Amino acid sequence: MDWSPTSWRSRPAAQQPVYPCPEEVESVVAIMSTLPPLVTSWEIESLKAQLAEAAAGRRFLLQGGDCAESFQECDAAQIASKLKILLQMSLVLVHGTRKRVIRVGRFGGQYAKPRSEDVETRNGVTLPTYRGDLVNAVGFTEAERTPDPQRMLRGYERAALTVNFIRSLIDGGFADLHHPEYWDLGFVKHSPRAAEYQRIVESIGESLRFMEALAGTTVGEINRVDFFTSHDALLLPYEQAQTRRVPRREGWYNLSTHLPWLGMRTSEIDGAHVAYLRGIANPIALKIGPGMTPPQLNELVETLNPGNEPGRLTLIHRLGAGHIDDLLPPLVEAVKKAGSIVLWCCDPMHGNTQRTSVGIKTRNFDDILSELERSFEIHERLGTYLGGVHFELTGENVTECIGGARGLTEADLARDYKSQVDPRLNYEQALEMAMLIARKARRHEGT
Ligand code: PEP
Ligand code: CO
DSSP states (O other): OOOOTTGGGGSOOTTOOOOSOHHHHHHHHHHHTTSOOSSOHHHHHHHHHHHHHHHTTSEEEEEEEOSSOOSTTOOHHHHHHHHHHHHHHHHHHHHHHOSEEEEEESOSSOOOOOOSOSEEEETTEEEEOOOOTTTOOSSSSHHHHSOOTHHHHHHHHHHHHHHHHHHHHHHTGGGGGGSGGGOOOGGGGGSTTHHHHHHHHHHHHHHHHHHHHHHTSOHHHHSOOOOEEEEEOOOHHHHHHTEEEOTTSOSEEETTOSEEEEOGGGOOTTSHHHHHHTTBOSOEEEEEOTTOOHHHHHHHHHHHOTTOOTTSEEEEEOOOTTTHHHHHHHHHHHHHHTTOOOEEEEOOSTTOEEEOTTOOEEEBHHHHHHHHHHHHHHHHHHTOOEEEEEEEBOSSOOOOSBBTTTTBOGGGTTTSOOOSSSOOBOHHHHHHHHHHHHHHHHHHTTO
8 A cells, every 4th residue: 555644734634723923833743753652553453353353242442531631631530530431441341241351442642633613702702713722822822723743742651651650550550440349339229220220330349359369369369440532533643653564563553552543534435534543553443424425434434444444443423312223223233334344332421412492502311312212222133243432521520411310410410520622421320331331231131
């Protein structure tokens, strides 16, 4: 294949900021490309092998984190609580699916956002839209909104701080946090399913204690948990900067993340993002929105994974609870008919965003659950395997999505709404969601 990390530059690139000084972008890319990478090719290959097993029905993928990380929230407590919720959810999913769970965070570089408008107007003033901390700042002044290439460097450094802290937590005493004694289960009593949730948690506790007694050590030590990173490969100069060859392996690796994904608004077959992603050796994921037709999907699958390599391609559908019954089956049938090996994953967040009567962006817990449940059922009916879930969540108890055991309503949203972009499940909602998936998965296994 005639490809280089800069091949994308000859194609139209959607969702890119207009920098006032393009030369400065080049000098930042040059600096970034000399810095040490955030991840290694052997970790990337290990993830690819695990995703291949998931595609074959033997593992389950849990991918989650913020819609967008922010520079300001790059702090110890928030990173630790995000890791904690993902770890706890993964244990619930292991329990429900009886499969090993691959944990992938939306972190360590999830700083750039696609936007539907290029500009925003307030009180007669028009400025560039906020595209994530990697590009500009959220404040509504010209200085803050002007895209600044130095932010790529700051983002890369913060991604490095995040990944470094996550690696230390995993290597150190963090493993304790997966013990049910450390779970915040206050919400359980508000649910009609309280007894069932309690049973799940108790049974996880028993299995952990059993394994620890057997091995005479703690589970964290027995089985060092793996965490992988992922982000939307949106800002192409940033992605290009760390795309490298490595000794003793073929091809090019994006060493800024393990699993870059292609967002719904940047998946034109002839566009720059597809031109970039097709050439790297990482496993990649592709978001599938309601506008994608079965022939378009097959063309993308063929372009992004011409060798049909297992583990290379994860397809994340995000169709919305109201559309999934109509839209998912023809997409799945087309991929199946083409004989493509893919891992199917459901993002039940992005197709279910709504605005409240006062214009706040939210998502309803029941819609999210419903899209997930429909996904499990549709894949089962069609003989394919739903091998993953993708969430926007946080380890804090924010109030951004409505519903869940505590019954958050629109009136609660004002209390603790922090996201600058999409609404996330909070700690309790995320844990409850995992329990409901576990319940559903168990039922599909017939146990
Ligand atoms: C996202 O994952 O935050 C996102 C923007 O998703 P999508 O490309 O599916 O809309
Ligand atoms: Co989002």
